[in-house]
Amino acid sequence: MEAIFDDIRSHPLYDHELNGCLNCGICTATCPSAQYYDYSPREIVQLLWTENLEGIYDAMQEKIWACAQCYTCAARCPFQNSPGGLVMIMREAAIKHGLQSVKDVLRPFTRVMLKVISTGNQLAPNMITPQAFPDWGPNISKIDAPLTVLRKAIPVPTLHTLDTAWIVNLKTSIELYTIWEETGVLQQLEVVDSSLYDVIVDVMDEKRNEYQDWLDEQDED
Ligand code: SF4
Ligand code: SF4
Structure with missing residues:
Protein backbone atom coordinates (compact mmCIF):
# COMPACT_ATOMS: atom_id res chain seq x y z
CA MET A 1 0.00 0.00 0.00
CA GLU A 2 2.82 2.38 0.83
CA ALA A 3 4.48 1.77 -2.52
CA ILE A 4 1.21 2.51 -4.30
CA PHE A 5 0.66 5.70 -2.31
CA LEU A 22 -13.00 21.74 3.03
CA ASN A 23 -15.06 18.55 2.94
CA CYS A 24 -17.85 20.75 1.58
CA GLY A 25 -19.20 18.12 -0.84
CA ILE A 26 -19.69 20.51 -3.77
CA CYS A 27 -17.74 18.12 -6.01
CA THR A 28 -19.97 15.18 -5.10
CA ALA A 29 -23.15 17.26 -5.48
CA THR A 30 -22.22 18.06 -9.09
CA CYS A 31 -20.63 14.73 -10.01
CA PRO A 32 -22.73 12.73 -12.52
CA SER A 33 -21.14 9.43 -11.49
CA ALA A 34 -22.07 10.02 -7.84
CA GLN A 35 -25.71 10.05 -8.91
CA TYR A 36 -25.51 6.50 -10.22
CA TYR A 37 -22.73 4.69 -8.37
CA ASP A 38 -21.48 4.14 -4.86
CA TYR A 39 -18.88 6.80 -5.54
CA SER A 40 -18.02 10.22 -4.15
CA PRO A 41 -15.19 12.51 -5.34
CA ARG A 42 -15.29 14.18 -1.90
CA GLU A 43 -14.48 10.82 -0.34
CA ILE A 44 -11.59 10.24 -2.76
CA VAL A 45 -10.08 13.65 -2.03
CA GLN A 46 -10.49 13.18 1.72
CA LEU A 47 -8.77 9.79 1.58
CA LEU A 48 -5.80 11.33 -0.22
CA TRP A 49 -5.71 14.50 1.89
CA THR A 50 -5.69 12.51 5.14
CA ILE A 64 -12.08 4.93 -8.90
CA TRP A 65 -13.41 3.21 -12.04
CA ALA A 66 -16.78 4.94 -11.65
CA CYS A 67 -15.41 8.40 -12.53
CA ALA A 68 -16.44 9.58 -16.00
CA GLN A 69 -13.50 12.05 -16.28
CA CYS A 70 -15.84 14.94 -17.05
CA TYR A 71 -14.02 17.34 -14.66
CA THR A 72 -17.18 19.08 -13.48
CA CYS A 73 -15.72 18.66 -9.98
CA ALA A 74 -12.55 20.56 -10.93
CA ALA A 75 -14.60 23.46 -12.25
CA ARG A 76 -16.58 23.71 -8.98
CA CYS A 77 -14.11 23.01 -6.17
CA PRO A 78 -13.41 26.14 -4.08
CA PHE A 79 -9.94 24.75 -3.34
CA GLN A 80 -9.20 24.26 -7.02
CA ASN A 81 -8.75 20.56 -6.51
CA SER A 82 -9.34 18.21 -9.37
CA PRO A 83 -10.89 15.01 -7.99
CA GLY A 84 -11.17 13.68 -11.55
CA GLY A 85 -7.45 14.35 -12.09
CA LEU A 86 -6.62 12.60 -8.81
CA VAL A 87 -8.67 9.59 -9.90
CA MET A 88 -6.64 9.52 -13.12
CA ILE A 89 -3.42 9.41 -11.08
CA MET A 90 -4.84 6.59 -8.93
CA ARG A 91 -5.81 4.67 -12.06
CA GLU A 92 -2.28 5.00 -13.42
CA ALA A 93 -0.92 3.62 -10.13
CA ALA A 94 -3.47 0.78 -10.22
CA ILE A 95 -2.28 -0.17 -13.71
CA LYS A 96 1.38 0.08 -12.75
CA HIS A 97 0.84 -2.25 -9.79
CA GLY A 98 -1.33 -4.66 -11.81
CA LEU A 99 -4.30 -4.54 -9.43
CA GLN A 100 -7.02 -7.08 -10.12
CA SER A 101 -9.57 -4.25 -10.47
CA VAL A 102 -7.76 -3.02 -13.60
CA LYS A 103 -8.04 -6.45 -15.20
CA ASP A 104 -11.72 -6.71 -14.26
CA VAL A 105 -12.51 -3.28 -15.67
CA LEU A 106 -10.65 -3.82 -18.94
CA ARG A 107 -11.82 -7.36 -19.67
CA PRO A 108 -15.04 -6.36 -21.54
CA PHE A 109 -12.99 -3.94 -23.66
CA THR A 110 -10.43 -6.47 -24.90
CA ARG A 111 -11.99 -6.62 -28.36
CA VAL A 112 -12.13 -2.85 -28.64
CA MET A 113 -8.50 -2.54 -27.49
CA LEU A 114 -7.38 -5.13 -30.01
CA LYS A 115 -9.21 -3.23 -32.73
CA VAL A 116 -7.68 0.12 -31.69
CA ILE A 117 -4.18 -1.25 -31.44
CA SER A 118 -4.27 -3.41 -34.55
CA THR A 119 -5.99 -0.94 -36.88
CA GLY A 120 -5.91 2.48 -35.17
CA ASN A 121 -9.71 2.61 -34.98
CA GLN A 122 -11.94 1.86 -32.09
CA LEU A 123 -14.92 0.04 -33.45
CA ALA A 124 -16.11 -1.16 -36.82
CA PRO A 125 -19.88 -0.87 -37.24
CA ASN A 126 -20.24 -4.59 -37.78
CA MET A 127 -18.74 -5.23 -34.33
CA ILE A 128 -21.80 -3.68 -32.68
CA THR A 129 -23.98 -6.65 -31.85
CA PRO A 130 -26.15 -7.56 -28.84
CA GLN A 131 -23.75 -10.44 -28.07
CA ALA A 132 -20.68 -8.20 -27.96
CA PHE A 133 -22.36 -5.39 -26.00
CA PRO A 134 -24.98 -6.85 -23.66
CA ASP A 135 -24.51 -3.86 -21.34
CA TRP A 136 -26.03 -1.54 -23.97
CA GLY A 137 -29.46 -3.00 -23.23
CA PRO A 138 -32.42 -3.32 -25.61
CA ASN A 139 -31.60 -0.11 -27.52
CA ILE A 140 -28.77 -1.90 -29.31
CA SER A 141 -31.36 -3.36 -31.65
CA LYS A 142 -31.62 0.10 -33.22
CA ILE A 143 -27.95 -0.10 -34.18
CA ASP A 144 -27.73 -3.83 -34.80
CA ALA A 145 -29.37 -3.46 -38.19
CA PRO A 146 -28.52 -4.80 -41.65
CA LEU A 147 -25.71 -2.29 -42.12
CA THR A 148 -24.88 -3.23 -45.68
CA VAL A 149 -28.43 -2.50 -46.73
CA LEU A 150 -28.63 0.70 -44.67
CA ARG A 151 -25.38 2.03 -46.10
CA LYS A 152 -26.61 1.48 -49.61
CA ALA A 153 -29.56 3.68 -48.71
CA ILE A 154 -27.25 6.63 -47.90
CA PRO A 155 -27.43 9.00 -50.88
CA VAL A 156 -23.76 10.13 -50.71
CA PRO A 157 -20.95 7.94 -52.07
CA THR A 158 -19.75 5.82 -49.11
CA LEU A 159 -18.28 3.00 -51.25
CA HIS A 160 -21.03 0.91 -49.65
CA THR A 161 -18.64 -0.99 -47.48
CA LEU A 162 -18.06 -1.68 -43.83
CA ASP A 163 -14.33 -2.10 -44.27
CA THR A 164 -12.81 0.71 -46.32
CA ALA A 165 -13.29 3.41 -43.71
CA TRP A 166 -11.55 1.27 -41.12
CA ILE A 167 -8.33 0.58 -42.99
CA VAL A 168 -5.54 2.70 -41.55
CA ASN A 169 -2.52 3.68 -43.60
CA LEU A 170 0.46 1.43 -42.81
CA LYS A 171 2.75 4.33 -41.97
CA THR A 172 0.14 5.75 -39.58
CA SER A 173 -0.08 2.37 -37.85
CA ILE A 174 3.69 2.28 -37.38
CA GLU A 175 3.62 5.80 -35.94
CA LEU A 176 0.86 4.80 -33.52
CA TYR A 177 2.88 1.77 -32.37
CA THR A 178 5.90 3.97 -31.80
CA ILE A 179 3.81 6.34 -29.68
CA TRP A 180 2.39 3.45 -27.64
CA GLU A 181 5.89 2.09 -27.07
CA GLU A 182 7.46 5.42 -26.20
CA THR A 183 4.66 6.49 -23.84
CA GLY A 184 4.60 3.20 -21.94
CA VAL A 185 1.11 2.14 -23.07
CA LEU A 186 2.34 -1.27 -24.20
CA GLN A 187 4.29 -1.75 -21.01
CA GLN A 188 1.10 -1.07 -19.03
CA LEU A 189 -0.85 -3.47 -21.21
CA GLU A 190 1.68 -6.23 -20.56
CA VAL A 191 1.00 -5.88 -16.82
CA VAL A 192 -2.77 -5.86 -17.23
CA ASP A 193 -3.33 -8.48 -19.94
CA SER A 194 -0.26 -10.42 -21.08
CA SER A 195 -2.23 -12.51 -23.63
CA LEU A 196 -3.58 -9.43 -25.38
CA TYR A 197 -0.09 -7.91 -25.21
CA ASP A 198 1.38 -10.96 -27.00
CA ASP A 213 9.31 -4.53 -47.28
CA TRP A 214 7.49 -1.54 -48.74
CA LEU A 215 10.48 0.73 -47.95
CA ASP A 216 12.89 -1.75 -49.53
CA GLU A 217 10.74 -1.84 -52.66
CA GLN A 218 10.85 1.96 -52.85
CA ASP A 219 14.67 1.90 -52.59
CA GLU A 220 14.89 -0.62 -55.43
CA ASP A 221 12.71 1.60 -57.62
S1 SF4 B 1 -14.40 14.05 -13.25
FE1 SF4 B 1 -15.13 12.20 -12.19
S2 SF4 B 1 -15.25 12.83 -10.06
FE2 SF4 B 1 -15.22 14.71 -11.27
S3 SF4 B 1 -17.36 15.25 -11.61
FE3 SF4 B 1 -16.69 14.04 -13.39
S4 SF4 B 1 -17.23 11.94 -12.90
FE4 SF4 B 1 -17.31 13.09 -10.98
S1 SF4 C 1 -12.56 18.45 -3.17
FE1 SF4 C 1 -13.22 20.60 -3.20
S2 SF4 C 1 -15.41 20.55 -3.65
FE2 SF4 C 1 -14.81 18.49 -3.00
S3 SF4 C 1 -15.21 18.41 -0.83
FE3 SF4 C 1 -13.08 19.02 -1.05
S4 SF4 C 1 -13.08 21.27 -1.07
FE4 SF4 C 1 -15.21 20.60 -1.43
Whole structure:
Protein backbone atom coordinates (compact mmCIF):
# COMPACT_ATOMS: atom_id res chain seq x y z
CA MET A 1 0.00 0.00 0.00
CA GLU A 2 2.82 2.38 0.83
CA ALA A 3 4.48 1.77 -2.52
CA ILE A 4 1.21 2.51 -4.30
CA PHE A 5 0.66 5.70 -2.31
CA ASP A 6 4.25 6.79 -2.95
CA ASP A 7 3.59 6.47 -6.68
CA ILE A 8 0.37 8.48 -6.39
CA ARG A 9 1.97 11.21 -4.27
CA SER A 10 5.04 11.51 -6.46
CA HIS A 11 3.05 11.91 -9.67
CA PRO A 12 4.07 15.24 -11.29
CA LEU A 13 0.45 16.45 -11.27
CA TYR A 14 -0.41 15.45 -7.70
CA ASP A 15 0.35 18.78 -6.03
CA HIS A 16 -1.46 20.61 -8.79
CA GLU A 17 -4.62 18.50 -8.39
CA LEU A 18 -4.76 18.52 -4.58
CA ASN A 19 -4.56 21.73 -2.57
CA GLY A 20 -6.52 20.92 0.58
CA CYS A 21 -10.15 20.04 1.20
CA LEU A 22 -13.00 21.74 3.03
CA ASN A 23 -15.06 18.55 2.94
CA CYS A 24 -17.85 20.75 1.58
CA GLY A 25 -19.20 18.12 -0.84
CA ILE A 26 -19.69 20.51 -3.77
CA CYS A 27 -17.74 18.12 -6.01
CA THR A 28 -19.97 15.18 -5.10
CA ALA A 29 -23.15 17.26 -5.48
CA THR A 30 -22.22 18.06 -9.09
CA CYS A 31 -20.63 14.73 -10.01
CA PRO A 32 -22.73 12.73 -12.52
CA SER A 33 -21.14 9.43 -11.49
CA ALA A 34 -22.07 10.02 -7.84
CA GLN A 35 -25.71 10.05 -8.91
CA TYR A 36 -25.51 6.50 -10.22
CA TYR A 37 -22.73 4.69 -8.37
CA ASP A 38 -21.48 4.14 -4.86
CA TYR A 39 -18.88 6.80 -5.54
CA SER A 40 -18.02 10.22 -4.15
CA PRO A 41 -15.19 12.51 -5.34
CA ARG A 42 -15.29 14.18 -1.90
CA GLU A 43 -14.48 10.82 -0.34
CA ILE A 44 -11.59 10.24 -2.76
CA VAL A 45 -10.08 13.65 -2.03
CA GLN A 46 -10.49 13.18 1.72
CA LEU A 47 -8.77 9.79 1.58
CA LEU A 48 -5.80 11.33 -0.22
CA TRP A 49 -5.71 14.50 1.89
CA THR A 50 -5.69 12.51 5.14
CA GLU A 51 -3.32 9.92 3.66
CA ASN A 52 -5.65 7.09 4.61
CA LEU A 53 -3.69 4.29 2.92
CA GLU A 54 -6.18 1.51 3.59
CA GLY A 55 -9.06 3.65 2.35
CA ILE A 56 -7.10 4.61 -0.77
CA TYR A 57 -6.30 0.96 -1.50
CA ASP A 58 -9.93 0.03 -0.94
CA ALA A 59 -11.18 2.78 -3.29
CA MET A 60 -8.78 1.52 -5.96
CA GLN A 61 -10.52 -1.87 -5.98
CA GLU A 62 -13.69 -0.46 -7.54
CA LYS A 63 -14.68 3.13 -6.82
CA ILE A 64 -12.08 4.93 -8.90
CA TRP A 65 -13.41 3.21 -12.04
CA ALA A 66 -16.78 4.94 -11.65
CA CYS A 67 -15.41 8.40 -12.53
CA ALA A 68 -16.44 9.58 -16.00
CA GLN A 69 -13.50 12.05 -16.28
CA CYS A 70 -15.84 14.94 -17.05
CA TYR A 71 -14.02 17.34 -14.66
CA THR A 72 -17.18 19.08 -13.48
CA CYS A 73 -15.72 18.66 -9.98
CA ALA A 74 -12.55 20.56 -10.93
CA ALA A 75 -14.60 23.46 -12.25
CA ARG A 76 -16.58 23.71 -8.98
CA CYS A 77 -14.11 23.01 -6.17
CA PRO A 78 -13.41 26.14 -4.08
CA PHE A 79 -9.94 24.75 -3.34
CA GLN A 80 -9.20 24.26 -7.02
CA ASN A 81 -8.75 20.56 -6.51
CA SER A 82 -9.34 18.21 -9.37
CA PRO A 83 -10.89 15.01 -7.99
CA GLY A 84 -11.17 13.68 -11.55
CA GLY A 85 -7.45 14.35 -12.09
CA LEU A 86 -6.62 12.60 -8.81
CA VAL A 87 -8.67 9.59 -9.90
CA MET A 88 -6.64 9.52 -13.12
CA ILE A 89 -3.42 9.41 -11.08
CA MET A 90 -4.84 6.59 -8.93
CA ARG A 91 -5.81 4.67 -12.06
CA GLU A 92 -2.28 5.00 -13.42
CA ALA A 93 -0.92 3.62 -10.13
CA ALA A 94 -3.47 0.78 -10.22
CA ILE A 95 -2.28 -0.17 -13.71
CA LYS A 96 1.38 0.08 -12.75
CA HIS A 97 0.84 -2.25 -9.79
CA GLY A 98 -1.33 -4.66 -11.81
CA LEU A 99 -4.30 -4.54 -9.43
CA GLN A 100 -7.02 -7.08 -10.12
CA SER A 101 -9.57 -4.25 -10.47
CA VAL A 102 -7.76 -3.02 -13.60
CA LYS A 103 -8.04 -6.45 -15.20
CA ASP A 104 -11.72 -6.71 -14.26
CA VAL A 105 -12.51 -3.28 -15.67
CA LEU A 106 -10.65 -3.82 -18.94
CA ARG A 107 -11.82 -7.36 -19.67
CA PRO A 108 -15.04 -6.36 -21.54
CA PHE A 109 -12.99 -3.94 -23.66
CA THR A 110 -10.43 -6.47 -24.90
CA ARG A 111 -11.99 -6.62 -28.36
CA VAL A 112 -12.13 -2.85 -28.64
CA MET A 113 -8.50 -2.54 -27.49
CA LEU A 114 -7.38 -5.13 -30.01
CA LYS A 115 -9.21 -3.23 -32.73
CA VAL A 116 -7.68 0.12 -31.69
CA ILE A 117 -4.18 -1.25 -31.44
CA SER A 118 -4.27 -3.41 -34.55
CA THR A 119 -5.99 -0.94 -36.88
CA GLY A 120 -5.91 2.48 -35.17
CA ASN A 121 -9.71 2.61 -34.98
CA GLN A 122 -11.94 1.86 -32.09
CA LEU A 123 -14.92 0.04 -33.45
CA ALA A 124 -16.11 -1.16 -36.82
CA PRO A 125 -19.88 -0.87 -37.24
CA ASN A 126 -20.24 -4.59 -37.78
CA MET A 127 -18.74 -5.23 -34.33
CA ILE A 128 -21.80 -3.68 -32.68
CA THR A 129 -23.98 -6.65 -31.85
CA PRO A 130 -26.15 -7.56 -28.84
CA GLN A 131 -23.75 -10.44 -28.07
CA ALA A 132 -20.68 -8.20 -27.96
CA PHE A 133 -22.36 -5.39 -26.00
CA PRO A 134 -24.98 -6.85 -23.66
CA ASP A 135 -24.51 -3.86 -21.34
CA TRP A 136 -26.03 -1.54 -23.97
CA GLY A 137 -29.46 -3.00 -23.23
CA PRO A 138 -32.42 -3.32 -25.61
CA ASN A 139 -31.60 -0.11 -27.52
CA ILE A 140 -28.77 -1.90 -29.31
CA SER A 141 -31.36 -3.36 -31.65
CA LYS A 142 -31.62 0.10 -33.22
CA ILE A 143 -27.95 -0.10 -34.18
CA ASP A 144 -27.73 -3.83 -34.80
CA ALA A 145 -29.37 -3.46 -38.19
CA PRO A 146 -28.52 -4.80 -41.65
CA LEU A 147 -25.71 -2.29 -42.12
CA THR A 148 -24.88 -3.23 -45.68
CA VAL A 149 -28.43 -2.50 -46.73
CA LEU A 150 -28.63 0.70 -44.67
CA ARG A 151 -25.38 2.03 -46.10
CA LYS A 152 -26.61 1.48 -49.61
CA ALA A 153 -29.56 3.68 -48.71
CA ILE A 154 -27.25 6.63 -47.90
CA PRO A 155 -27.43 9.00 -50.88
CA VAL A 156 -23.76 10.13 -50.71
CA PRO A 157 -20.95 7.94 -52.07
CA THR A 158 -19.75 5.82 -49.11
CA LEU A 159 -18.28 3.00 -51.25
CA HIS A 160 -21.03 0.91 -49.65
CA THR A 161 -18.64 -0.99 -47.48
CA LEU A 162 -18.06 -1.68 -43.83
CA ASP A 163 -14.33 -2.10 -44.27
CA THR A 164 -12.81 0.71 -46.32
CA ALA A 165 -13.29 3.41 -43.71
CA TRP A 166 -11.55 1.27 -41.12
CA ILE A 167 -8.33 0.58 -42.99
CA VAL A 168 -5.54 2.70 -41.55
CA ASN A 169 -2.52 3.68 -43.60
CA LEU A 170 0.46 1.43 -42.81
CA LYS A 171 2.75 4.33 -41.97
CA THR A 172 0.14 5.75 -39.58
CA SER A 173 -0.08 2.37 -37.85
CA ILE A 174 3.69 2.28 -37.38
CA GLU A 175 3.62 5.80 -35.94
CA LEU A 176 0.86 4.80 -33.52
CA TYR A 177 2.88 1.77 -32.37
CA THR A 178 5.90 3.97 -31.80
CA ILE A 179 3.81 6.34 -29.68
CA TRP A 180 2.39 3.45 -27.64
CA GLU A 181 5.89 2.09 -27.07
CA GLU A 182 7.46 5.42 -26.20
CA THR A 183 4.66 6.49 -23.84
CA GLY A 184 4.60 3.20 -21.94
CA VAL A 185 1.11 2.14 -23.07
CA LEU A 186 2.34 -1.27 -24.20
CA GLN A 187 4.29 -1.75 -21.01
CA GLN A 188 1.10 -1.07 -19.03
CA LEU A 189 -0.85 -3.47 -21.21
CA GLU A 190 1.68 -6.23 -20.56
CA VAL A 191 1.00 -5.88 -16.82
CA VAL A 192 -2.77 -5.86 -17.23
CA ASP A 193 -3.33 -8.48 -19.94
CA SER A 194 -0.26 -10.42 -21.08
CA SER A 195 -2.23 -12.51 -23.63
CA LEU A 196 -3.58 -9.43 -25.38
CA TYR A 197 -0.09 -7.91 -25.21
CA ASP A 198 1.38 -10.96 -27.00
CA VAL A 199 -1.25 -10.77 -29.75
CA ILE A 200 -0.64 -7.08 -30.26
CA VAL A 201 3.13 -7.45 -30.41
CA ASP A 202 2.64 -10.10 -33.13
CA VAL A 203 0.38 -7.73 -35.09
CA MET A 204 2.93 -4.94 -34.68
CA ASP A 205 5.82 -7.11 -35.84
CA GLU A 206 3.85 -8.16 -38.90
CA LYS A 207 3.01 -4.57 -39.83
CA ARG A 208 6.58 -3.43 -39.25
CA ASN A 209 7.88 -6.16 -41.54
CA GLU A 210 5.28 -5.20 -44.13
CA TYR A 211 6.36 -1.58 -43.85
CA GLN A 212 10.04 -2.47 -44.14
CA ASP A 213 9.31 -4.53 -47.28
CA TRP A 214 7.49 -1.54 -48.74
CA LEU A 215 10.48 0.73 -47.95
CA ASP A 216 12.89 -1.75 -49.53
CA GLU A 217 10.74 -1.84 -52.66
CA GLN A 218 10.85 1.96 -52.85
CA ASP A 219 14.67 1.90 -52.59
CA GLU A 220 14.89 -0.62 -55.43
CA ASP A 221 12.71 1.60 -57.62
S1 SF4 B 1 -14.40 14.05 -13.25
FE1 SF4 B 1 -15.13 12.20 -12.19
S2 SF4 B 1 -15.25 12.83 -10.06
FE2 SF4 B 1 -15.22 14.71 -11.27
S3 SF4 B 1 -17.36 15.25 -11.61
FE3 SF4 B 1 -16.69 14.04 -13.39
S4 SF4 B 1 -17.23 11.94 -12.90
FE4 SF4 B 1 -17.31 13.09 -10.98
S1 SF4 C 1 -12.56 18.45 -3.17
FE1 SF4 C 1 -13.22 20.60 -3.20
S2 SF4 C 1 -15.41 20.55 -3.65
FE2 SF4 C 1 -14.81 18.49 -3.00
S3 SF4 C 1 -15.21 18.41 -0.83
FE3 SF4 C 1 -13.08 19.02 -1.05
S4 SF4 C 1 -13.08 21.27 -1.07
FE4 SF4 C 1 -15.21 20.60 -1.43
